[in-house]
Amino acid sequence: MHPLDFFPGDEVQRIKDKIKQVFENKKGEVTAYFVTKEMKKVPYYFNGRRVDFNGVEYLIGVGIDISDRIEIERKLRDRSEEIQKLTAHMERIQEEERTRIAREIHDELGQQLTCLKMDTAWIGKKISPEDKMLQQKLSSMLSVIDDTVKSVRRISSELRPGILDDLGLIPALEWQSQEFEKRTGIKSIYKFRVNDFNPASDISTNIFRVYQEALTNIARHAQASLVETSLEETEGYVVLKVKDNGLGIDKVEASVKDSLGLMGMRERALLFNGELSIEGERQKGTIVTLRIPLATIKSNVI
Numbered sequence: 001m002h003p004l005d006f007f008p009g010d011e012v013q014r015i016k017d018k019i020k021q022v023f024e025n026k027k028g029e030v031t032a033y034f035v036t037k038e039m040k041k042v043p044y045y046f047n048g049r050r051v052d053f054n055g056v057e058y059l060i061g062v063g064i065d066i067s068d069r070i071e072i073e074r075k076l077r078d079r080s081e082e083i084q085k086l087t088a089h090m091e092r093i094q095e096e097e098r099t100r101i102a103r104e105i106h107d108e109l110g111q112q113l114t115c116l117k118m119d120t121a122w123i124g125k126k127i128s129p130e131d132k133m134l135q136q137k138l139s140s141m142l143s144v145i146d147d148t149v150k151s152v153r154r155i156s157s158e159l160r161p162g163i164l165d166d167l168g169l170i171p172a173l174e175w176q177s178q179e180f181e182k183r184t185g186i187k188s189i190y191k192f193r194v195n196d197f198n199p200a201s202d203i204s205t206n207i208f209r210v211y212q213e214a215l216t217n218i219a220r221h222a223q224a225s226l227v228e229t230s231l232e233e234t235e236g237y238v239v240l241k242v243k244d245n246g247l248g249i250d251k252v253e254a255s256v257k258d259s260l261g262l263m264g265m266r267e268r269a270l271l272f273n274g275e276l277s278i279e280g281e282r283q284k285g286t287i288v289t290l291r292i293p294l295a296t297i298k299s300n301v302i
Contacts, residue, residue, distance in 0.1 A: 006035055022048045022059050034063065043070045088202070088271050095160070095205050102159035109152050117145045161208075169204040170197060170231070173211055173240075177229055180215045186227055193232040199297045206268040207240060207290065210276070213265050214242040214288045222246025222286065238297060240290040249280035265290075272296050 007015050011032045022028040027049045033041040048061035124138040156162075157179075164172040170192055177190035199207070211229070218224055224246030231240050262278065265288075269276040273296045280286035 008033060008035055008041060018046075019048070019059060022050050022061075023057060026050045031066070043067055084270060087267055091206070091268070091271065092202065098160045099165075102156045102162075105152055105159070106156040106162075110149065113145055113149050113152065117142060117149075120145065164204060164208055165201075168198060169207060170194070172204075172208055173229070173231065176208070176211060176215065177227075180219070180227070184219050186218070186224055188227045188229070190229045192230070194238060195233075197231075197233075197238065197297075203272050203292070203297060206271055207292065210265050210268050210290050211240065211242065213261050217261055218242075218244045218246065218286075221249075224285065233294070236294050237291045238294060240292075242288045243285060245285040248282045248284050249278060249286045 003019075004012050004015055015030065015032060018028050018030040027047075029045070029047045031043065031045050034044040035041055043066050044063045045066050046061055046063045048059050051058050051060055120138055120141050124135065124142075127134050127138065129135065161172055161175065163175050173192070174190050177188045180186065181188040215227070218227055222244045224244035226245045228243045229241065231238065233239075266276050268274075269290055269292075273293050275291040277289045277291075278286065279289070
């Protein structure tokens with residue numbers, strides 16, 4: 001029998017090519033299914049080398065049954081898929097809880113503080129203008145109430161910005177860019193070049209959270225004075241790019257496994273088949289790039 005007789009029809013040409021490669025390059029390797037005499041397909045790893053004997057070229061090869069390895073790899077893939085599904089489920093639950101808490105804080109606490117402010121103002125009108133001490137105290141109370149109202153709005157927005165649900169992802173990213181500049185004093189430029197970009201709620205939320213985390217890292221570590229953000233469509237992907245002019249992150253720091261922020265960003269990217277890359281150079285800034293396949297977005301359009 002010829003060695004090719006031990007391989008199924010769809011593998012024969014590939015094995016021919018590998019045998020040819022061995023005679024041309026002196027060595028080669030391939031993983032293929034080997035057919036036993038019981039006609040059972042068994043995955044094998046083959047390693048071949050060319051040898052010269054008495055002026056004749058021969059191929060000597062070794063085949064190793066890798067059934068156990070293939071099974072372990074399958075189980076690992078299945079486990080990885082289960083973990084990703086669980087992660088996505090936990091993220092959805094977390095976002096739903098954030099939305100609920102944000103609404104309760106905004107509606108209930110906001111209403112109560114408004115009533116408290118109105119009552120305090122009413123009392124102020126009933127107090128004699130000559131009673132300077134009470135007037136000052138009430139003025140101070142009104143100032144505290146106003147500050148608390150602002151805090152309630154800020155906390156509610158940070159938990160779940162209503163603009164993301166009401167107007168969509170692009171306005172939410174623009175709003176976040178403006179809020180970042182107000183809060184940190186770092187100049188923030190935002191440009192978008194996409195049309196009809198209206199992904200499903202889960203995708204929008206994850207893209208928005210990746211952007212938030214990127215800005216948080218800049219505020220904490222970069223010591224930057226400028227952040228440039230762009231959202232554009234190119235080569236079958238929607239690309240979100242966040243660039244700063246800060247200290248810069250090197251490859252070692254970008255690949256650190258115990259950085260929870262970076263891990264979270266990468267996990268969120270994987271949830272919708274996206275790719276996250278972080279590039280930086282010392283004293284020249286960092287670029288965070290999120291690439292989302294258009295096919296994934298179109299299959300999940302609202």
